[in-house]
Amino acid sequence: MVIFCTSIGSGRLSRGTIVAIVVPTIVVVVIIIILGLLARRLSLLCWRKKYQEIDFDQSGITTVHSLQFDFKTIEVATDKFARYNKLGQGGFGEVYKGTLTNGTEVAVKRLSKTSSQGAQEFKNEVVVVAKLQHRNLVRLLGFCLEGEEKILVYEFVPNKSLDYFLFDPTKRGQLDWKQRYTIIGGITRGILYLHQDSRLTIIHRDLKASNILLDADMNPKIADFGMARIFGMDQSGANTSRIVGTYGYMSPEYMIHGQFSMKSDVYSFGVLVLEIICGRKNSSFQQTSGTTVDNLVTYAWKVWTDGSPLDLLDPTISDNYQSEEVTRCIHIALLCVQEDPADRPNLSTIMSMVTSNTFILPVPQPPGFFLQNRRNQERGLDGLESSQSTIRSGSQSINDVTITDLDPR
Numbered sequence: 001m002v003i004f005c006t007s008i009g010s011g012r013l014s015r016g017t018i019v020a021i022v023v024p025t026i027v028v029v030v031i032i033i034i035l036g037l038l039a040r041r042l043s044l045l046c047w048r049k050k051y052q053e054i055d056f057d058q059s060g061i062t063t064v065h066s067l068q069f070d071f072k073t074i075e076v077a078t079d080k081f082a083r084y085n086k087l088g089q090g091g092f093g094e095v096y097k098g099t100l101t102n103g104t105e106v107a108v109k110r111l112s113k114t115s116s117q118g119a120q121e122f123k124n125e126v127v128v129v130a131k132l133q134h135r136n137l138v139r140l141l142g143f144c145l146e147g148e149e150k151i152l153v154y155e156f157v158p159n160k161s162l163d164y165f166l167f168d169p170t171k172r173g174q175l176d177w178k179q180r181y182t183i184i185g186g187i188t189r190g191i192l193y194l195h196q197d198s199r200l201t202i203i204h205r206d207l208k209a210s211n212i213l214l215d216a217d218m219n220p221k222i223a224d225f226g227m228a229r230i231f232g233m234d235q236s237g238a239n240t241s242r243i244v245g246t247y248g249y250m251s252p253e254y255m256i257h258g259q260f261s262m263k264s265d266v267y268s269f270g271v272l273v274l275e276i277i278c279g280r281k282n283s284s285f286q287q288t289s290g291t292t293v294d295n296l297v298t299y300a301w302k303v304w305t306d307g308s309p310l311d312l313l314d315p316t317i318s319d320n321y322q323s324e325e326v327t328r329c330i331h332i333a334l335l336c337v338q339e340d341p342a343d344r345p346n347l348s349t350i351m352s353m354v355t356s357n358t359f360i361l362p363v364p365q366p367p368g369f370f371l372q373n374r375r376n377q378e379r380g381l382d383g384l385e386s387s388q389s390t391i392r393s394g395s396q397s398i399n400d401v402t403i404t405d406l407d408p409r
């Protein structure tokens, strides 16, 4: 450049030479500037796209694409659904543990192939359910839909389910009262979110100990809350001719008349709380005194009215509990299992009852199945509520039972 300038200054370069050098230089500089501007514009565009995606997410629009896993990814994660990865088998299909390539552990639910629901509807439901986020709910991370395969991918919850501890004679000793009380609080928060705090009203319809998973710190996470939606099981009304749920946890009006509502979930919650307190399964609970045989709910009512509620407490819980807390939980459970759904508290009231010891609890009315149970005993139908089997409706059912099949009257 110095030579070039000196040459011009000394007048040694011809006009043609100057043009031949300067013009290409200017062209190159202009091209560099244009490319720089383009690059800047491009990065701005990318940034805006990213921003819009985040914004979309916050406004409630999640793309189906972002939730979709391809079958190959699932196969790799589960080592082709290897037996050693199998976590268990539920009414909807088999569940496997998987590890994604980024190290995230997932639970993969391979749904039975008989669902009648269409692919688009299935995807829509997954998008809706994946939006539900609460620390006491098992998070649905995505799905896979390829050929006949319908797969749901959940966050992996490491400590198995509540029934695994609660109903095992040795393991239930690992759950002290403090933990059980925390678990009751967490389940309450989870159902409150499903019923009232999310943008949807979700009635679980199958609340039970095996659907409560425990995380690394033994905090409860409700599982399977979206299954009914995902399967599109006759969900639109408050009455159904088909019943899904598990005997023993189902409210009388739901089991007998097919009427489900948030109050039928409240009933199941009440049964679950009683199980957590006594460490025994509702379905196998039998307490005989004289000629009467009580199930868990009727026994809880009996000890309550006798003024000895602590008789219900799991004997593996030694002295390390506050009797007012236990009594209060039994009281709340009895309010939840009352015969008339209108008498049962809603979840926000239950939340206040569980968290505040100054909240005045009303006097409970007799529980559902209390009178029913007495009638059944007289008529030799006692085993009716003792089966723990799950009932599913729809084409994927294992026990497709209609109301008339169940009506004990």
Ligand SMILES: Nc1ncnc2c1ncn2[C@@H]1O[C@H](COP(=O)(O)OP(=O)(O)OP(=O)(O)O)[C@@H](O)[C@H]1O
Residues within 6 Å of the ligand: 087, 088, 089, 090, 091, 092, 093, 094, 095, 107, 109, 138, 154, 155, 156, 157, 158, 160, 161, 206, 210, 211, 213, 223, 224, 390
């Ligand atoms: N997200 C998860 N993380 C870890 N384990 C899970 C997860 N989801 C399910 N499991 C385990 O997989 C097994 C089967 O679960 P699934 O929910 O399909 O059936 P279930 O609750 O046992 O029965 P049902 O279908 O009658 O409700 C259970 O042992 C459960 O603990």
